[in-house]
Amino acid sequence: MPKDLLKTVFGHDHYRDGQSEIVNAIISGKDVLAIMPTGGGKSLCFQLPALTLKGIVLVVSPLIALMRDQVSALKALGVNAGALTSGNTNDETETVFNDLENGNLKLLYIAPERLANIGTQRMLSKLPISFIAVDEAHCVSQWGHDFRPDYLRIGELRKLLNVPLAAFTATADPETQNEIKDRLFDINNPEVFLQGFDRPNIHMSFSVKASPRKQVLDFVERRKGQSGIIYCGSRAKCETIAQALRSSGHQALHYHAGMDAEDRRISERRFQLEDGLIVVATIAFGMGIDKPDIRYVIHADLPKSIEGYYQEIGRAGRDGEPAETMTLYGADDIRLRRSQIDEGLASNDRKKADHGRLNALLGLAEARRCRRRVLLRYFGDDIETCNNCDLCDAPPILFDGTKHVRMALSAILRTEERYGAGYLIDILRGKLTDKIKQNGHEQLPTFSIGEDYSKSEWQGVFRQMMGYDLIRPDIERFGAFRMTEMARPILRDEQKIELRKDTIIKEVRKTKVKSLVAEEDETLFSALKSKRRFLAEALNAPAYVVFADAVLMEMARSRPSSLDEFSKLSGVGAVKLERYGKAFLEVINNNFQELHPSRRRLAGKEAGKIFDQLQAMQLELMHGAYGHDKPLVCSASVLAKIAAVKPRDMEALKGLLGDKKTERFGVAFLKILLD
Ligand code: ADP
Ligand code: ZN
Numbered sequence: 302m303p304k305d306l307l308k309t310v311f312g313h314d315h316y317r318d319g320q321s322e323i324v325n326a327i328i329s330g331k332d333v334l335a336i337m338p339t340g341g342g343k344s345l346c347f348q349l350p351a352l353t354l355k356g357i358v359l360v361v362s363p364l365i366a367l368m369r370d371q372v373s374a375l376k377a378l379g380v381n382a383g384a385l386t387s388g389n390t391n392d393e394t395e396t397v398f399n400d401l402e403n404g405n406l407k408l409l410y411i412a413p414e415r416l417a418n419i420g421t422q423r424m425l426s427k428l429p430i431s432f433i434a435v436d437e438a439h440c441v442s443q444w445g446h447d448f449r450p451d452y453l454r455i456g457e458l459r460k461l462l463n464v465p466l467a468a469f470t471a472t473a474d475p476e477t478q479n480e481i482k483d484r485l486f487d488i489n490n491p492e493v494f495l496q497g498f499d500r501p502n503i504h505m506s507f508s509v510k511a512s513p514r515k516q517v518l519d520f521v522e523r524r525k526g527q528s529g530i531i532y533c534g535s536r537a538k539c540e541t542i543a544q545a546l547r548s549s550g551h552q553a554l555h556y557h558a559g560m561d562a563e564d565r566r567i568s569e570r571r572f573q574l575e576d577g578l579i580v581v582a583t584i585a586f587g588m589g590i591d592k593p594d595i596r597y598v599i600h601a602d603l604p605k606s607i608e609g610y611y612q613e614i615g616r617a618g619r620d621g622e623p624a625e626t627m628t629l630y631g632a633d634d635i636r637l638r639r640s641q642i643d644e645g646l647a648s649n650d651r652k653k654a655d656h657g658r659l660n661a662l663l664g665l666a667e668a669r670r671c672r673r674r675v676l677l678r679y680f681g682d683d684i685e686t687c688n689n690c691d692l693c694d695a696p697p698i699l700f701d702g703t704k705h706v707r708m709a710l711s712a713i714l715r716t717e718e719r720y721g722a723g724y725l726i727d728i729l730r731g732k733l734t735d736k737i738k739q740n741g742h743e744q745l746p747t748f749s750i751g752e753d754y755s756k757s758e759w760q761g762v763f764r765q766m767m768g769y770d771l772i773r774p775d776i777e778r779f780g781a782f783r784m785t786e787m788a789r790p791i792l793r794d795e796q797k798i799e800l801r802k803d804t805i806i807k808e809v810r811k812t813k814v815k816s817l818v819a820e821e822d823e824t825l826f827s828a829l830k831s832k833r834r835f836l837a838e839a840l841n842a843p844a845y846v847v848f849a850d851a852v853l854m855e856m857a858r859s860r861p862s863s864l865d866e867f868s869k870l871s872g873v874g875a876v877k878l879e880r881y882g883k884a885f886l887e888v889i890n891n892n893f894q895e896l897h898p899s900r901r902r903l904a905g906k907e908a909g910k911i912f913d914q915l916q917a918m919q920l921e922l923m924h925g926a927y928g929h930d931k932p933l934v935c936s937a938s939v940l941a942k943i944a945a946v947k948p949r950d951m952e953a954l955k956g957l958l959g960d961k962k963t964e965r966f967g968v969a970f971l972k973i974l975l976d
Contacts (some may be wrong), residue, residue, distance in 0.1 A: 306352050309699065310378055317342045319496045323347050326434060331468040332491035334481060335835060339499055342620030343469040344371060349435035351407045353865035359797060360410045362436040363449055366570060366589045368410040373842035375408065379876030384410035401428065413451035416458055430464050435485060438468035442480045456485050473642055497682045502618045503626060505672045506691035511629035517542060517601050519581065520627055522550060527596035531581045532613055543581040550972065556582040573843050576830060593620040594850045600626045603634035606658035607679055620849050629816035630666050632722060632764040640776045663768040668692060669699055669801060682707035702800030703791060710792050712747045713772065718783050722763040727757055765800050808819050822857040827917045829853045832888050834928050836881065847881060860889050900942035911944040914973045920964055933965050947974050
């Protein structure tokens with residue numbers, strides 16, 4: 302029975318790992334604590350039982366915007382849900398109360414701050430509540446960074462209503478889990494479901510910073526039109542990178558804690574609603590985001606810890622489709638992160654733990670084989686190799702670096718741990734600078750012993766030494782390197798150390814990125830996307846509320862030609878079939894099953910390709926850059942003419958298109974024509 306609802310209501314053919322067990326436990330009335338990775342499909346675990354159980358499921362969730370999106374998504378599936386939040390209009394609230402009275406509501410979302418209100422408690426205690434679902438349950442943890450004081454009231458509420466409770470979180474660490482048990486379940490022991498931490502669809506990669514801005518722009522350029530997040534270490538950098546992206550023709554916003562709350566909210570909302578937007582953010586961005594189709598996450602600077610890294614890359618690819626990540630790091634990042642810990646106000650024990658977490662991340666950055674294996678091992682999972690990380694794609698060249706590390710250590714010690722990498726490398730390479738002469742360091746036995754190594758090779762050695770925590774910059778001595786105890790066995794030649802070559806010899810790879818669909822389906826895919834955007838806008842909801850990317854991809858691939866075929870698509874349930882089936886079939890049938898004669902004449906020619914690009918672009922922009930404008934289209938014969946004539950400037954284009962259409966499409970068309 303629940304399994305049937307999975308397809309008929311939610312449109313999914315199979316459960317994801319763990320969902321079936323959790324759904325059954327909830328239906329049989331158990332208390333449940335489910336720890337699932339982001340994108341694991343937590344919502345379904347409490348939404349599906351809501352349909353089979355009598356009464357209403359009360360859902361506590363920390364963010365108003367996300368509650369509203371979930372309610373829209375449920376309504377689009379034909380499930381009646383409502384939310385009581387401070388973001389409601391009076392009408393909305395009244396509808397919710399009417400539905401409650403008439404027994405029409407299956408799920409009631411409620412903001413935690415409402416729970417403080419005695420009136421709310423009284424109202425809830427009169428309702429036939431089947432169970433309480435708590436989303437982002439780690440918000441009860443006082444030590445976590447997402448603490449919400451109002452979450453502490455949930456335990457009380459559970460006692461008051463005397464119903465089972467199902468808590469959901471993606472936070473892995475055992476301390477937080479114990480706190481959740483303590484505060485939400487009191488003495489009741491919930492049944493715990495722990496899903497592995499792996500997110501196999503996320504490709505992992507790290508690169509040494511060479512020219513970071515260019516590295517970021519290149520990455521984004523090859524993924525044009527996809528939604529992504531770029532994390533930066535500073536506010537200023539967020540703004541400059543966002544600006545640089547906009548000048549290269551991408552849609553990009555910046556987001557950081559220095560903006561006022563309203564601007565931040567607007568940016569979050571735009572990211573949630575629009576296709577293909579890039580947000581360049583400090584770590585402040587994320588908690589309010591529940592977008593399933595984020596296709597990549599870039600760290601333009603090294604994150605703080607391995608936990609932070611995991612959480613941030615985890616925002617990509619929640620829909621299970623391929624997603625990519627790239628983390629840039631360099632010696633300066635390591636120095637910065639170390640000094641942030643050292644300069645902080647935390648206790649010494651805490652600082653030690655923080656250095657440990659940073660070390661774990663650096664170990665991941667300098668990993669010598671499968672990165673995912675290193676990451677998962679840290680969280681207590683084990684795998685062999687993943688075939689979906691940069692090191693599995695191209696294993697690094699390793700070499701015995703013991704000799705070089707010992708040379709470097711010797712240079713550090715003989716100069717009394719008073720210098721940073723630049724000066725030490727000059728000594729090793731035998732560069733007779735004024736400063737070296739002043740200090741008489743050309744007399745040292747280490748002077749010039751490493752001259753067969755280039756400067757950048759030595760930088761790689763020093764960076765890796767920092768990564769392995771053999772040396773640390775000392776803030777009290779302006780970042781001069783100190784040797785750590787870890788280095789002693791290497792210095793004494795009791796232990797060897799392997800280093801990576803590829804991070805020393807810079808390698809520029811230019812791979813063409815696979816698009817989400819085959820080339821011949823791309824035009825249809827973007828037509829389907831603009832139809833989706835149009836429908837989502839009418840609901841004032843994110844695009845995925847209509848259909849997820851994956852569903853559109855399958856549509857473009859399999860090109861169903863009847864409602865019957867359409868209903869078989871994964872992701873299409875009964876209500877969506879009825880509501881949207883016809884509209885999307887029209888797009889598939891009318892526009893694309895048959896090529897327009899003007900296009901047919903261009904078959905096999907370069908102009909044919911340009912035609913397709915122009916046509917896709919015009920569908921993208923049909924309702925204007927923001928999708929709000931009156932529809933405007935060019936006829937196939939005009940597009941064919943442009944593709945054949947290939948005008949090289951705006952004036953020439955205007956001659957073929959006319960003023961109005963040039964205003965809307967001109968810049969975008971010209972870019973295609975000049976490429
Ligand atoms: P979480 O809250 O665990 O991060 P969500 O509940 O938001 O994840 O689900 C992530 C995505 O996975 C959503 O787009 C959802 O529609 C999809 N999803 C959930 N369960 C399934 C399933 N059994 N089959 C296919 N897709 C699913
Ligand atoms: Zn791997």
